[in-house]
Amino acid sequence: MKFMRQVVASCVCIGSLTMGAVAYAASSAKDLVLNGDAVCTTCHDEGDNADLLAIGKTKHGTRADSRTPTCTSCHGTSLEHRDFSGSGKPPKPDVTYGAKTMTTADARNGACQSCHAKDGKHNQWEGSIHQARDVTCAACHKVHVSKDAVRDKRTQTETCFSCHKEQRAQASKPSHHPVLEGKMGCSDCHNVHGSAGPSLMKRNSVVETCYTCHMEKRGPFVHNHQPVNEDCSNCHNPHGTTAEALLKSRPPFLCNSCHTPHGPIQPTLANGTAPALTAPGWWNPSVVTQGKSCVSCHAQIHGSSNPGAAGQHLFR
Ligand code: HEC
Ligand code: HEC
Ligand code: HEC
Ligand code: HEC
Ligand code: HEC
Ligand code: HEC
Ligand code: HEC
Ligand code: HEC
Ligand code: HEC
Ligand code: HEC
Structure with missing residues (x-):
């Protein structure tokens, strides 16, 4: 199959890519990977670019799905490009994506959005920071590769x-x-x-x-x-x-960016007792500067359901 195609392709197109002289000859050509791709793949196949036809292995190549694109859905009908028969380089296709493209970011994105604008996860694209900064779909997505x-x-x-x-x-x-x-x-x-x-x-x-x-x-x-x-x-x-x-940053610096540090405090626990400030784990000068610092006492820093007085609410 592949061999046969290449024979056909080399007659009709490799010549055109190198010499730019042979015109488009769709009538005799078969689609390779997308429905209706023959208008382009007579000239553009794996001999032109090793990756190009890998698009057939992606979701865009599900030929049984009528929603999937053909070459022209993304690159435009590109008639002058396609039917070029003069010498030298053909005029550019309507929509190109390469580094030197003259197609505006909006037009490049528009080609994709003609199908994807209504995808649930994408309906906030307009006005998003990437859209506003002209980051295009194709700056992130490679569509001609299988992965x-x-x-x-x-x-x-x-x-x-x-x-x-x-x-x-x-x-x-x-x-x-x-x-x-x-x-x-x-x-x-x-x-x-x-x-x-x-x-x-x-x-x-x-x-x-x-x-x-x-x-x-x-x-x-x-x-x-x-x-x-x-x-x-x-x-x-x-x-x-x-x-x-x-x-x-680490506590105590993290905490002190919002709180005024307090000195030794003798807590009154929920059961009414008050541990000595010198009891293990309670206040001593190093507790604030070392280890978990503030969080060694205020351990439930994300919230707690402890009973107790104000200030002890985030307590261990
Ligand atoms: C007659 C042969 C021929 C046909 C048919 C043809 N192309 Fe091309 N295409 C070329 C050549 C030659 C180049 C290289 C031009 C250059 O180097 O500027 C090219 C380049 C391109 C590029 C790269 C342009 C760039 O500057 O990034 C794209 C994209 C492209 N073609 C898409 C298509 C699409 C889509 C179709 C079908 C609608 C198509 N071509 C049909 C010959 C052809
Ligand atoms: C879903 C949209 C989409 C479809 C369908 C599509 N292309 Fe492309 N094409 C792109 C994008 C985007 C790029 C830029 C490179 C990339 O993202 O892989 C590109 C790049 C190219 C290039 C330039 C490659 C290079 O390395 O400079 C050619 C040639 C080309 N496409 C031809 C085709 C042909 C032929 C078909 C049909 C078989 C086709 N494209 C189908 C979107 C598409
Ligand atoms: C003609 C319609 C059409 C155009 C144009 C089109 N797509 Fe798609 N795209 C589809 C369909 C259909 C699917 C498959 C969706 C599904 O299976 O739910 C798809 C799937 C995708 C996926 C997901 C693939 C996966 O494996 O899940 C990405 C990414 C994507 N398109 C990006 C693009 C980009 C980027 C462009 C423009 C360069 C573009 N598409 C242009 C129709 C289109
Ligand atoms: C665990 C969640 C998470 C992950 C994973 C993550 N981010 Fe973020 N990102 C955030 C949050 C939250 C913010 C907002 C932070 C803020 O306002 O300080 C943010 C902000 C940003 C910003 C804006 C920064 C700024 O200064 O305004 C950029 C850019 C960013 N992330 C890029 C990335 C990139 C690239 C990756 C992958 C390498 C990534 N993020 C992974 C949560 C995440
Ligand atoms: C082509 C360049 C480009 C690529 C690739 C890109 N970004 Fe961005 N991103 C930008 C620009 C430009 C901004 C605008 C803010 C800025 O200048 O940092 C931005 C902004 C962001 C923001 C900040 C949004 C805000 O409101 O502050 C996040 C988050 C982000 N990008 C995540 C990502 C992630 C995740 C990826 C990869 C999946 C990614 N970007 C790929 C260019 C890019
Ligand atoms: C900044 C990088 C970036 C840009 C720009 C970008 N995408 Fe994506 N796209 C992603 C990432 C990352 C995912 C995977 C999301 C995930 O895993 O949740 C994705 C997923 C998708 C999918 C698969 C379905 C989904 O949502 O998971 C489609 C379709 C798609 N993008 C289309 C587009 C289109 C169309 C554009 C332009 C309008 C675009 N993307 C712009 C990075 C980007
Ligand atoms: C971004 C600012 C911010 C940072 C950082 C911060 N807090 Fe708070 N914290 C607050 C605010 C606001 C309150 C509520 C004050 C009020 O109700 O008067 C609070 C309340 C508290 C309370 C009292 C809870 C109660 O039961 O009434 C404790 C204890 C506390 N923070 C400890 C910490 C510790 C320990 C750290 C460091 C890990 C920290 N905070 C970091 C802003 C901050
Ligand atoms: C040895 C244990 C311990 C350490 C370490 C500790 N605290 Fe406390 N903190 C307490 C106790 C006990 C209270 C409650 C006092 C009371 O019952 O009135 C409290 C109360 C608070 C309150 C609430 C004050 C109020 O007026 O309601 C804040 C905010 C607070 N601490 C922040 C910090 C910060 C920030 C650090 C680190 C620099 C820290 N704590 C280190 C035991 C500690
Ligand atoms: C997709 C899941 C996911 C999301 C969303 C997520 N995380 Fe995580 N988070 C993780 C995983 C996985 C770890 C690593 C756990 C491990 O290594 O054991 C982690 C670890 C952490 C840690 C502990 C790091 C450490 O060294 O102990 C913090 C803090 C954290 N996440 C904060 C956040 C914040 C803040 C956000 C939101 C901006 C967030 N995470 C969103 C999955 C997530
Ligand atoms: C006031 C400051 C502060 C805020 C805001 C904060 N955290 Fe933390 N977080 C901490 C501290 C301090 C630690 C380290 C606790 C320790 O060392 O025991 C931590 C640890 C964590 C960890 C790892 C250990 C654990 O407890 O699981 C995760 C996950 C985490 N935070 C998630 C979050 C998420 C999610 C949010 C927002 C909902 C958040 N944090 C908001 C201060 C904060």
Whole structure:
């Protein structure tokens, strides 16, 4: 099969690619991978570009599905290009995607959106930061390869890091989500096609996004810690940090950015007793500067249902 095709192809087209003299000859040509692709594949086959026909192995190549595209759905009818019979290079196709393309970002995205605009996860694309900054669909998606790297968590980051250098640096800090390890992708937290939440969050807020995996932090708690309910990134940098547990800085510094540090306090516990300040684990000068610092007492930092007086609500 392949051999036969190549024979046909080499008569009709390889000649045209090298000499630019032979015109399009669809009548005798068969489609190779997409319905109606013969108008293009008479000239463009694996001899032209090793990857080009791999599109037939992707969802776009499901020929039984009438919604799937043909070459011209993405590149335009390109009549002048297709039917060129002069010498030299043919005029460009209507829509091209290469580095030197003259096609506007809107027109390139428009070709994809003619089919994808109504996909549920993509209907916030218009006005999203990537759209506004002319980041095109094809800047992330490779459609002529059998495996599109950006949609595989194990290979996705390379695409993102090519533009987002800061996140690349953060991802390899000592404390990080297992993204470089390939167990999570950027797309576990971000919907890069646009979102109603801040920073392209997958859900409507940072906390809702984090709760999808860290359910226990949602509560409900009798006593909440206000900054936790507001935004996890008040204290955590989800991309990676030098401090443990993805903390932006260690306690007491982290806590003291919002609180005035207090000195020794003798607590009154729920049962009415008051442990001596010198009792093990209670106040001593080093407790605030060492180990878990503030969190050695205020251990339920994300919220708790402990009974007790104000101030002890986030207690161990
Ligand atoms: C007669 C042969 C011929 C036919 C038929 C043909 N092309 Fe081409 N195509 C070429 C040649 C030759 C080039 C290289 C032009 C150049 O180097 O500028 C090319 C280049 C291209 C490029 C790359 C342009 C760029 O600058 O990035 C695309 C995309 C393309 N063709 C798409 C198509 C599509 C889609 C069809 C069908 C509608 C088609 N071609 C039909 C000969 C053909
Ligand atoms: C779903 C949209 C889509 C379809 C369908 C499609 N292309 Fe493409 N084409 C692209 C994009 C996007 C690029 C840019 C490279 C990439 O993303 O892989 C491209 C690149 C190309 C190039 C330039 C390759 C290079 O390395 O410079 C040629 C030639 C081409 N396509 C021809 C075709 C032909 C022939 C068909 C039909 C068999 C076709 N395309 C079908 C979207 C499409
Ligand atoms: C003519 C309609 C059409 C056009 C144009 C089109 N697509 Fe698609 N695309 C589809 C269909 C249909 C599917 C399969 C959807 C499904 O199975 O639910 C698909 C699937 C996809 C997928 C998912 C593939 C998978 O394996 O799940 C990606 C990514 C995609 N398209 C990107 C693009 C990009 C990027 C462009 C523009 C360069 C584009 N599409 C242009 C119709 C189109
Ligand atoms: C910034 C990179 C980026 C851009 C720009 C981008 N995509 Fe995607 N796309 C992705 C990633 C990552 C996924 C996988 C999402 C996941 O795993 O949840 C994806 C998934 C898809 C899918 C598969 C269905 C789905 O939602 O999971 C389609 C279809 C698709 N994109 C089409 C498009 C179209 C059309 C455009 C342009 C309007 C576009 N994409 C722009 C990165 C991008
Ligand atoms: C072609 C370059 C490019 C690629 C590839 C790219 N981005 Fe972006 N991204 C941008 C630009 C430009 C902005 C605008 C803000 C800026 O300049 O940093 C942006 C902004 C963002 C934002 C911030 C949104 C906000 O509201 O502040 C997030 C999150 C993001 N991108 C995630 C991703 C992810 C995840 C990927 C990979 C799937 C990705 N990007 C791939 C260029 C890119
Ligand atoms: C665990 C969830 C999570 C993962 C995984 C994640 N992000 Fe983020 N990202 C966030 C949150 C939350 C914010 C908002 C942080 C803030 O406002 O300080 C954000 C913000 C951003 C921003 C905007 C930064 C700015 O300064 O405005 C970019 C760009 C970004 N992320 C890119 C990426 C890339 C690229 C990846 C994959 C390597 C990734 N993110 C993985 C949660 C995540
Ligand atoms: C897709 C699931 C997922 C999402 C969404 C998610 N995480 Fe995680 N998180 C993980 C996994 C997996 C680990 C690693 C657990 C391990 O290594 O044992 C983790 C670990 C953590 C840790 C502990 C790190 C350590 O070193 O102890 C913190 C803090 C954290 N995540 C905060 C967040 C925040 C904040 C968000 C929202 C911006 C978030 N996570 C969103 C899956 C997720
Ligand atoms: C007020 C600061 C603060 C905020 C806001 C905050 N955290 Fe934390 N988080 C911490 C501290 C401090 C630790 C370390 C606790 C320890 O060392 O015992 C921690 C640890 C964690 C851990 C790892 C240990 C564990 O308890 O499972 C996860 C997961 C986590 N936080 C998720 C979240 C999520 C999700 C949010 C948002 C809903 C959030 N955090 C908001 C301060 C905060
Ligand atoms: C982003 C600012 C911010 C950070 C960082 C922060 N807090 Fe808070 N914290 C608050 C706010 C706001 C309240 C509610 C104050 C009020 O109700 O008067 C609060 C309340 C508390 C309370 C009193 C709870 C109660 O029962 O009334 C304790 C204890 C506490 N924080 C401990 C900590 C510790 C320990 C850290 C460091 C791990 C920390 N906080 C980090 C903003 C912050
Ligand atoms: C040895 C245990 C211990 C350590 C360590 C500790 N605290 Fe406390 N903290 C307490 C007790 C006990 C109370 C409650 C006092 C009371 O019952 O009125 C309290 C109360 C608070 C309150 C509430 C104050 C109020 O007026 O309601 C805040 C805020 C707070 N601590 C922040 C911190 C911060 C920030 C650190 C670290 C710099 C820290 N704590 C370290 C024991 C501790």
